[in-house]
Amino acid sequence: MNLDLTAYITLICTSGVLNLYLCFYVFIKRHHYANIAHLFILHTGFTAIYCMGAAFSLLSVNLEEMKFWTVIQYVGMPFSPPAGLLFVMQYVGIKVRKKHIFALFIIPFISLIMVATNDWHHLHYRVFEIDPVLGAPYIHQEIGPWYTIHGMFIFSSMFVAFLLAVYRWKETAKAYRLQLIALMVGQLVPIVTAFVYLMGFTPQGIDPVPMVLWVSSFLYLCSINSSRMFTVMPVAKDAIFNSINDGVIVLDEAYRLIEFNLASKNMFP
Numbered sequence: 001m002n003l004d005l006t007a008y009i010t011l012i013c014t015s016g017v018l019n020l021y022l023c024f025y026v027f028i029k030r031h032h033y034a035n036i037a038h039l040f041i042l043h044t045g046f047t048a049i050y051c052m053g054a055a056f057s058l059l060s061v062n063l064e065e066m067k068f069w070t071v072i073q074y075v076g077m078p079f080s081p082p083a084g085l086l087f088v089m090q091y092v093g094i095k096v097r098k099k100h101i102f103a104l105f106i107i108p109f110i111s112l113i114m115v116a117t118n119d120w121h122h123l124h125y126r127v128f129e130i131d132p133v134l135g136a137p138y139i140h141q142e143i144g145p146w147y148t149i150h151g152m153f154i155f156s157s158m159f160v161a162f163l164l165a166v167y168r169w170k171e172t173a174k175a176y177r178l179q180l181i182a183l184m185v186g187q188l189v190p191i192v193t194a195f196v197y198l199m200g201f202t203p204q205g206i207d208p209v210p211m212v213l214w215v216s217s218f219l220y221l222c223s224i225n226s227s228r229m230f231t232v233m234p235v236a237k238d239a240i241f242n243s244i245n246d247g248v249i250v251l252d253e254a255y256r257l258i259e260f261n262l263a264s265k266n267m268f269p
Contacts, residue, residue: 004203005137009058011211016051018217019044026224039087039096044220046083047213049076054210060137063130067119070128074115078108078150081157081190088161088183092168104157111150124150131205138205151198155191162187182223186216 023044030037053073060066082104090096114124127142143151165183172180193202193212202208223229241248247264251257 005058008203008206008211009055011214012051012055012058015210015213015217016048016055018214018221019048019051022217022220022224023048036087036090039083039090043080043083043087044217046076046080047217049073050080051076051210051213053077054207058137058206062136066130066137066139067128071112071116074112078111078154079105081154081161082108084187085157085161088164088187091179091183092164094164107150107153111146114146114150134205140205155194158187158191162191178219178226179223179229182216182219182229185219189213189215 023041026033026037026044027041030041050073053069053071053076057066057069057073060069086096086101086104089100111124114121118124118128123144123146125141125147126144127140129140130136131138131140162184165180165187169177169180189212190209193209196202197208220229241259242262244261245263247267248261249257249264250259
């Protein structure tokens with residue numbers, strides 16, 4: 001095994017181990033956290049599966065092993081971004097319902113089936129073979145029509161989650177902005193890395209995304225320890241604001257109405 005391949009596997013395993021640690025850490029303490037923890041557990045759990053599948057794929061010695069570990073990657077990879085979006089949605093105060101979960105997991109489930117049965121229809125990968133120049137475990141692939149749909153969905157999930165976190169920036173106290181930075185970087189890092197990969201600027205035959213996911217995992221860990229992520233969230237301000245019995249109306253400098261609580265809404269229907 002060459003040094004480059006060893007470095008790739010090490011980075012991917014680091015990402016996988018950090019996400020697995022976060023998953024179990026929050027799972028063990030889930031009763032001390034808000035309901036948002038359950039969505040974080042899903043997000044980090046799916047990400048850990050993706051990373052571990054990618055690591056074992058780079059240890060493959062033949063095409064059958066590479067295909068098997070690619071399917072394992074898709075047990076986690078297509079589900080992680082929508083789980084992350086659901087996590088961010090609840091974090092910023094959007095109520096997550098079962099219909100949201102069902103709707104966001106339809107395409108990932110289809111992607112998993114498409115990859116597992118790709119040899120029959122070639123709709124996800126038109127070509128999936130060992131790179132003729134580099135050899136195993138490097139992959140030469142040509143994408144199919146479903147890969148395009150899958151890719152658009154994954155990018156959209158991460159980008160919307162990023163925008164939701166950005167939207168909350170001004171309303172968040174400085175003490176808790178590390179939480180938002182962790183959320184934004186957690187979405188932005190894989191978006192940028194995947195874009196660079198699709199543009200052909202990364203090592204040939206290697207998916208670089210799981211190599212960089214340790215960055216977002218590290219920031220999640222820092223925000224959990226330093227700013228009490230899950231126990232104290234910016235959305236708590238809205239809960240307090242709307243629990244005040246007196247009517248509160250907020251105007252800007254031009255005396256335009258920009259916010260009001262539930263009590264004032266009841267006073268002025």
